[in-house]
Amino acid sequence: MTPTITLSTEDYQALLAEQQRLASQLRLVTVERDLLKERVDAFLHRLYAAKSEARANPAQRDLFLNEAEVLAPNGAPIAEEATPEAVEVAGHRRQKRGRKPLDPHLPREIVRHELAEAERICAHDGTRLVEIGAEISEQLDIVPQQVRVIQHHRVKYACPCCDESIRVTPAPVRIIPKGLLTETALAWVATAKYQDSLPLYRQAALLSRFGGDLSRNTLAASMVRVGDAVQPIINLLRDHLLDADLILGDETVVQVLKESGRAAQSKSYLWAQMTGSGPPIRLFSYTPGRGGTHAQPLYDGIKPGAVLMSDGYEVYNAIAASRGAIHLGCWAHARRYFVEAEAAIPKAARGPEQLATQFIAAMGELYAIETQTKDLSVEQRGQRRQEQSRPVLVKIEALLLQHLHAVIPGSLLGKALHYLSSQWSKLIRFVDNGAWPIDNNLCENAIRPFVVGRRNWLFCDTVAGARASANLYSLIETCKANSVDPYTYLVDLFRKLPTAKTVEEFEALLPWNLDALTD
Numbered sequence: 179m180t181p182t183i184t185l186s187t188e189d190y191q192a193l194l195a196e197q198q199r200l201a202s203q204l205r206l207v208t209v210e211r212d213l214l215k216e217r218v219d220a221f222l223h224r225l226y227a228a229k230s231e232a233r234a235n236p237a238q239r240d241l242f243l244n245e246a247e248v249l250a251p252n253g254a255p256i257a258e259e260a261t262p263e264a265v266e267v268a269g270h271r272r273q274k275r276g277r278k279p280l281d282p283h284l285p286r287e288i289v290r291h292e293l294a295e296a297e298r299i300c301a302h303d304g305t306r307l308v309e310i311g312a313e314i315s316e317q318l319d320i321v322p323q324q325v326r327v328i329q330h331h332r333v334k335y336a337c338p339c340c341d342e343s344i345r346v347t348p349a350p351v352r353i354i355p356k357g358l359l360t361e362t363a364l365a366w367v368a369t370a371k372y373q374d375s376l377p378l379y380r381q382a383a384l385l386s387r388f389g390g391d392l393s394r395n396t397l398a399a400s401m402v403r404v405g406d407a408v409q410p411i412i413n414l415l416r417d418h419l420l421d422a423d424l425i426l427g428d429e430t431v432v433q434v435l436k437e438s439g440r441a442a443q444s445k446s447y448l449w450a451q452m453t454g455s456g457p458p459i460r461l462f463s464y465t466p467g468r469g470g471t472h473a474q475p476l477y478d479g480i481k482p483g484a485v486l487m488s489d490g491y492e493v494y495n496a497i498a499a500s501r502g503a504i505h506l507g508c509w510a511h512a513r514r515y516f517v518e519a520e521a522a523i524p525k526a527a528r529g530p531e532q533l534a535t536q537f538i539a540a541m542g543e544l545y546a547i548e549t550q551t552k553d554l555s556v557e558q559r560g561q562r563r564q565e566q567s568r569p570v571l572v573k574i575e576a577l578l579l580q581h582l583h584a585v586i587p588g589s590l591l592g593k594a595l596h597y598l599s600s601q602w603s604k605l606i607r608f609v610d611n612g613a614w615p616i617d618n619n620l621c622e623n624a625i626r627p628f629v630v631g632r633r634n635w636l637f638c639d640t641v642a643g644a645r646a647s648a649n650l651y652s653l654i655e656t657c658k659a660n661s662v663d664p665y666t667y668l669v670d671l672f673r674k675l676p677t678a679k680t681v682e683e684f685e686a687l688l689p690w691n692l693d694a695l696t697d
Contacts, residue, residue: 217590279316280316280318287319290312293307322388323384323385323388323390325385325388325389328360330349330350332346332347332348332349333346333347334346334347335347351676351677352676353404353407353672353673353675353676354400354403354404354407357400357403358392358396358400359400361669361672361673362669364400364404364668364672365665365668365669365672366665367381367397367400367401368401368404368650368654368668369654369664369665369668371401371631371635371650372627372631372647372650372651372654373627373654373658373664373665375627375630375631375634375635376634377634377635378394378397378398378401378635379394381397382394382397398639398643401643401646401647401650402640402642402643402646403646404646404650404672405645405646405647405648405649405650406642406645406646406649407675408649408650408653408675409649410675410678410684411653411671411675411684411687411688412461412649412652414684414685414688415459415461415652415656415688416461417479418453418456418457418459418688419451419452419453419459419461420477420478420479420480420481421456421481422453422454422455422456422459422484423454423455423456423481423485424453424454424455424484424485424487424613424614424615425451425452425453425454425477425480425484425485425486425487426451426452426453426454426486426487426488426615426618426620426621427449427450427451427452427476427477427486427487427488427494427618427621428449428450428488428489428618428621428622428624428625429447429448429449429450429468429473429491430447430448430450430625430628430629431445431446431447431448432446432447432448432464432628432632432637432638432644433445433446433636433637433638434446434466434637434638434639434640434641434643434644435637435638435639435640436639436640436641437466437640437641440466444466445468446464446465446466446467446644447464447465447466447467447468447472448462448463448464448625448628448644448648449462449463449464449473449476450462450621450624450625450628451463451476451621452620452621452624452659454485454487454613454615454620455613457660457688457690458656458659458660458690459656459659460624460651460655460656460658460659461652461656462625462628462648462649462651462652462655463476464641464644464645464647464648466641468493469493470493470496470497473493473494473497474493474496474500477497477501480501480503482501482502482503483502483503483504484501484503484504485503485504485505485506485611485614486498486503486504486505486506487506487508487615487617487618487621488506488507488508488618489507489508489511489618490507490508490511490597490600490601504607505604505607506604506605506607506608506614506615507601507602507603507604507605507607508605508617508618508619509541509544509545509605509608509616509617510617510618510619510622511597511601511617511618512541512594512597512598512601512605513537513538513541515590515593515594515597515598516534516537516538516541516591516594517534517538518590518594519534519589519590519591519593519594520532520534520535520538522590533577533581533585533591534591534594536577537574537577537594537598540573540574540577541574543570544567544571544616545616547562547563547566547567547570548616550562551563551612554612555612556611556612556613557612558612559612559613560609560610560611560613561612562612563608563609563612564609567608567609568609571606571609574598575602578595578598578599578602581595582595582596624655624659627651627654627655628651653667653668653671653689654668656689657689660689660692662689662690662692666692667689667692670692671687675687
């Protein structure tokens with residue numbers, strides 16, 4: 179027989195209160211467990227899953243940095259190995275693939291293959307055969323690096339009548355006085371490291387196979403000195419960049435081992451700036467930190483009313499506000515938060531009804547409009563944005579306001595919604611001008627070669643090395659943006675920079691003035 183327990187009203191109320199407290203704690207623990215599980219799933223996804231954010235919709239491809247797919251003609255292969263030739267086949271036409279011709283601008287060395295004298299006789303009447311032409315085939319030949327020594331003989335002169343007048347031909351001015359490497363060698367090392375991401379120790383090993391026994395320290399010291407020598411050109415590039423109507427900015431981490439007062443594990447930063455109008459410029463700057471005191475000087479001198487495109491980092495807000503700039507938000511960054519939130523959803527539960535997927539689809543509509551208008555004039559693109567993009571923004575805003583406070587702020591979806599809300603006023607500005615970009619992907623593309631190189635060389639040894647690297651990256655990426663071969667440009671620049679004295683002479687050494695440089 180179960181005993182009967184009699185509770186007073188006060189005890190009963192206390193028991194109910196305790197039950198409610200435990201239920202509330204259980205809900206809190208459940209929410210914390212779900213948030214932690216979501217964070218673990220997101221971490222595992224970043225660690226092991228594919229990094230691409232691409233979706234099946236081809237209209238969104240330009241959002242996710244798949245430039246090769248966007249720029250290739252419809253249906254064309256990304257890289258051809260043969261020249262297609264149409265062939266008639268019963269029932270259909272197909273493409274017959276032949277060998278792709280070699281570059282006609284490459285130098286040719288002709289090797290003649292002739293029949294022996296005894297074989298130049300006609301088998302029918304014994305007449306000697308005469309040459310009527312040749313069948314030509316081509317092979318690509320590669321000549322390895324040629325390492326040589328340039329000996330400079332500075333002729334000495336003396337008076338034959340006395341010993342009082344002896345003159346020596348002065349040494350030519352060089353970008354590195356008394357430097358061991360020629361201008362072409364310096365350009366080769368710079369492009370190998372900063373364009374091809376080949377660390378200096380690998381370059382030293384490669385050169386040693388051809389007789390160039392140089393230490394890694396020698397190459398590193400040469401890069402530091404030449405990187406410092408091109409500072410006048412970097413200053414001119416900065417003047418042009420700050421004079422642009424549209425500037426895009428971003429930053430990434432770089433590690434410097436030997437920096438006064440800081441541990442080797444400390445994070446330093448490389449800031450990327452690029453023009454969205456005027457001459458294409460890609461400028462990189464090293465700073466020991468990421469705060470406003472480091473970033474603000476990089477934008478000193480921009481024009482009032484200029485346009486700044488960046489991600490949501492708060493420092494850029496202060497830069498735009500203090501300089502009267504129009505600040506644009508990046509839709510690629512906003513979308514990335516929703517991609518992470520969607521990735522944390524179990525695959526079985528994913529579908530178009532998921533809130534993150536709805537936002538991604540709506541943003542995809544914006545990018546589909548951008549893809550359709552990329553070949554239109556600025557005025558036409560601006561009009562199309564007003565007619566088509568603005569209604570999509572209204573739809574996204576309504577969805578945002580409906581769910582902003584209905585999702586746990588600490589969840590991935592909550593973070594995505596609050597980021598979108600905080601950036602909303604900047605995100606919608608692109609529709610006001612057809613010349614303004616919808617995202618900061620161009621700047622991310624510009625900074626990517628540095629990120630790729632960092633995986634190989636890992637860190638900078640000194641602050642001087644970091645600054646020199648930033649300068650040389652700036653020159654190489656600006657050359658690429660202007661369709662100029664970086665090696666050719668650096669060779670000419672290193673030869674002519676020591677003799678430049680006036681502003682006009684320095685101006686003639688900028689990458690888009692390569693024709694004047696090579697005259």
